[in-house]
Amino acid sequence: MxxxxxxxxxxxxxxxxxxxxxxxxxxxxxxxxxxxxxxxxxxxxxxxxxxxxxxxxxxxxxxxxxxxxxxxxxxxxxxxxxxxxxxxxxxxxxxxxGLKPAGESQLTDLDSLHVIPDGCYDCGDGFYDPNARVITDYEHHFLRNADDYEHEWIVSTCRKSWDEIVGHSPEN
CATH class of the missing domain: 2.20.110.10 (Histone H3 K4-specific methyltransferase SET7/9 N-terminal domain)
Incomplete structure (x- = not known):
């Protein structure tokens, strides 16, 4: 033990x-x-x-x-x-x-969500910048470069910074 x-x-x-x-x-x-x-x-x-x-x-x-x-x-x-x-x-x-009372669904395993930098994704172990194709940890230290497979998965699956701000998207 x-x-x-x-x-x-x-x-x-x-x-x-x-x-x-x-x-x-x-x-x-x-x-x-x-x-x-x-x-x-x-x-x-x-x-x-x-x-x-x-x-x-x-x-x-x-x-x-x-x-x-x-x-x-x-x-x-x-x-x-x-x-x-x-x-x-x-x-x-x-x-x-423990389970939480009914209410707003959790988007991640965390009680408080990380604030995602503009134009980036929260990929679970850090932030992903699709333009630089770089993943950093939540303190913005370099973790790795994303290959094509990881890039596609993050872009199609993960939370985006523009989802958190109404009316904002990387295209606007």
């Missing part, structure tokens, strides 16, 4: 987490509940850093049923919870930070 930044306080059996305990992830999300054979097993509660919680029942590390309470108090219950397992990276942000 020390290699991953996680910690555990609680009962052990045969060198594995077993019984009641608290498991803290590197993200500061905490699981408090029952463990068996080194996995979440039985009843437990995930406490996310944004104040939301998930009370559930686990089997061999996989949540089978539970109730999610958003940080604003809104409750969501679903039976046969079949996502957010360790193999599904689709919900990584939700596992780390």
């Amino acid at each position: 020390e290699f991953t930044g996680s910690s555990y306080t609680g009962a052990f059996k045969n060198g594995r987490m077993e019984g009641e305990g608290e498991y803290k992830f590197p993200t500061e999300t905490r699981y408090v509940g029952e463990m068996k054979n080194g996995m979440f097993h039985g009843k437990g509660v995930l406490h996310f850093t944004n104040g939301s919680i998930y009370e559930g029942t686990w089997e061999k590390g996989i949540s089978k049923q539970g109730k999610y309470t958003f940080s604003d108090g809104l409750k969501y219950q679903e039976k046969d919870w079949e996502f957010c397992d360790g193999y599904d990276r689709q919900f990584y942000t939700e596992r780390c930070n």
Whole structure:
């Protein structure tokens, strides 16, 4: 656990987490509940850093049923919870930070979006200037030159600076 930044306080059996305990992830999300054979097993509660919680029942590390309470108090219950397992990276942000209440959709994995320089794209690891065909990190340090394939992908897929300012486009 020390290699991953996680910690555990609680009962052990045969060198594995077993019984009641608290498991803290590197993200500061905490699981408090029952463990068996080194996995979440039985009843437990995930406490996310944004104040939301998930009370559930686990089997061999996989949540089978539970109730999610958003940080604003809104409750969501679903039976046969079949996502957010360790193999599904689709919900990584939700596992780390908790789900957010309904509202404006997130455009990226970040809580606050980067302000994209004029005429550029946000390509996920930095900004892309299509005229220079250069990608810089978010502090504007050179990362790489885009080849034709990456250029086409960024231009057709990524957020653009002119989408954020109404009535502005590189053609205007």
